[in-house]
Amino acid sequence: MRKLTMIVLAICMATAAAVPAAAEVKIGYIDTVKIFANYKETIEAEEVYKKEVEVWKKQAEDMEAELATMREEIQSQSLMLSSEKLEEKKLLFDQRMKDYQKYMQDIFGENGEAARRNKELTEPIVEKINGVIEKIAEEEGFTLVLDSSQGVIVYADKEIDITDMIIAHLDAQLETIQ
Numbered sequence: 001m002r003k004l005t006m007i008v009l010a011i012c013m014a015t016a017a018a019v020p021a022a023a024e025v026k027i028g029y030i031d032t033v034k035i036f037a038n039y040k041e042t043i044e045a046e047e048v049y050k051k052e053v054e055v056w057k058k059q060a061e062d063m064e065a066e067l068a069t070m071r072e073e074i075q076s077q078s079l080m081l082s083s084e085k086l087e088e089k090k091l092l093f094d095q096r097m098k099d100y101q102k103y104m105q106d107i108f109g110e111n112g113e114a115a116r117r118n119k120e121l122t123e124p125i126v127e128k129i130n131g132v133i134e135k136i137a138e139e140e141g142f143t144l145v146l147d148s149s150q151g152v153i154v155y156a157d158k159e160i161d162i163t164d165m166i167i168a169h170l171d172a173q174l175e176t177i178q
Contacts, residue, residue: 025143028162033149035129038167040174045121052117056107063100070096132169136162 036042070093078086107113137145145162146153 026141027144027146028137028140028142028160029146029148029153029156030133030161030163030166031148032129034163035167035170036125039125039129039170041128041170042122042125045125049118049121053114056114060100060104060107063096063103067093067096067100128173129166129170132166132173136165136169 070089074086074089074093077089081089105112109115133145136142140162142162146156148156148161
């Protein structure tokens with residue numbers, strides 16, 4: 001019985017010792033979606049990316065139009081062409097279709113040019129944002145900074161939202177560079 005009392009007392013003392021440390025914890029949160037939506041460098045990178053995607057989409061549309069024309073020609077001329085000529089057109093169509101599918105995979109596939117370009121444009125920005133978050137967290141004495149856009153935070157007081165502080169710091173950094 002005496003041993004049980006000592007264990008309970010030890011647990012109570014450990015808990016009591018942890019309370020002051022817990023009182024010193026300073027938590028903040030950010031919304032990375034809002035940061036990306038409002039940060040000028042992200043907006044510019046997105047515009048560059050959209051222009052490049054438009055060029056790739058235009059190329060795909062041109063290829064699709066060519067395939068549609070070839071398909072129509074094959075269908076409309078199938079009775080008039082010799083079997084050799086018809087087979088030749090079908091082979092050419094099949095080759096163009098393979099070219100189109102390869103193009104779509106190379107550009108818009110999971111590891112395609114669009115994904116690589118997006119990563120290339122956003123990675124330095126993400127690193128910069130993370131650096132600013134870390135700097136402000138250290139300067140302001142935050143123990144923990146969470147991201148509300150990840151859906152983990154169910155409720156948080158707006159007083160600990162440091163998103164606008166991060167955006168202002170990023171914009172100020174950008175202005176000093178320009």
